[in-house]
Amino acid sequence: MQPSQVLTQRHTLALETSSVLRNTYLLLSLTLAFSALTAWFSAAMGLPRPGLLISLVGCYGLMFLTERNRNSPLGLVFAFGFTGFMGYILGPLLNLVVATQGMELVMTALGGTAATFLALSAYVLVTRKDMSFLGGMMMAGFVVLVVMMIAGFFIHAPALHLAMSALFILFSSGAILMQTSAIVHGGERNYISATISLYVSIYNIFVSLLSLLGMSRD
Numbered sequence: 001m002q003p004s005q006v007l008t009q010r011h012t013l014a015l016e017t018s019s020v021l022r023n024t025y026l027l028l029s030l031t032l033a034f035s036a037l038t039a040w041f042s043a044a045m046g047l048p049r050p051g052l053l054i055s056l057v058g059c060y061g062l063m064f065l066t067e068r069n070r071n072s073p074l075g076l077v078f079a080f081g082f083t084g085f086m087g088y089i090l091g092p093l094l095n096l097v098v099a100t101q102g103m104e105l106v107m108t109a110l111g112g113t114a115a116t117f118l119a120l121s122a123y124v125l126v127t128r129k130d131m132s133f134l135g136g137m138m139m140a141g142f143v144v145l146v147v148m149m150i151a152g153f154f155i156h157a158p159a160l161h162l163a164m165s166a167l168f169i170l171f172s173s174g175a176i177l178m179q180t181s182a183i184v185h186g187g188e189r190n191y192i193s194a195t196i197s198l199y200v201s202i203y204n205i206f207v208s209l210l211s212l213l214g215m216s217r218d
Helices: 003-042 052-068 074-100 103-127 132-154 158-184 191-215
Strands: none
Touching: 003 074, 003 158, 003 191, 052 074, 052 191, 074 103, 074 132, 074 191, 103 158, 132 158, 158 191
C-alpha cells in the first residue's frame, strides 16, 4: 500500500471518528433533555410508577427496537421513545426522594453524575487510551450485579443495596470508558448505539447516587 493511500485511510478514519463523536454527543444531549422533560412531567402530574413487568418490557423492548433500527431514521424515534420512557419511570422516584430527603439530594446526585461523565469522557478523549482491556472485568462485574439483583428480591438488607449501588456506579463508569474508547479507536461506528449505551450508564449512575446519598443520610 502506497504511503498516500495510508494517509488517506487515516484521514478518512479521523473524519469518521469525529463525525460519530459529534453525532453521539448531540443525540445524547437531546435525549437527556427529553428524558429530563418526561421525568419532570411525570413528577409534576404525580403519575404512578409502572409495575415491574411493564418497566422491564418497556425498557428492554424499546432498547431492542432502537438497536434493531439503529441504521435507519426509525432508530432515532425509538431512541427518544426509550429515553422518554426511562424519564417517566424516574419521575415517581424523584417525587419520593424530594418528599423524604429534599431537592438538595437530587441536585447533588445530578451534579455528581455530570462530573463523573465529563471526567471519564475527557480522560479518554485526551489520552486516547484503549480501554478494551476492561472487557473481562466488566463481564465479571455484570455477573456479580445479576447475582446481587436476584438476591435483592429475597434479602432486603440495606448493606446489600448499598453495595449494589456502589457496584452499579463502578460498572457504569467502566462502560462509559469502554464506549468512548470504542468510538475513538474505530470500534463503534453507529452513533445511535453509542448514545443509548452512554445514556444507560449515565442513568444508572444518577439513580445509584440517589440511593447511596439517601442511605448515607439515613
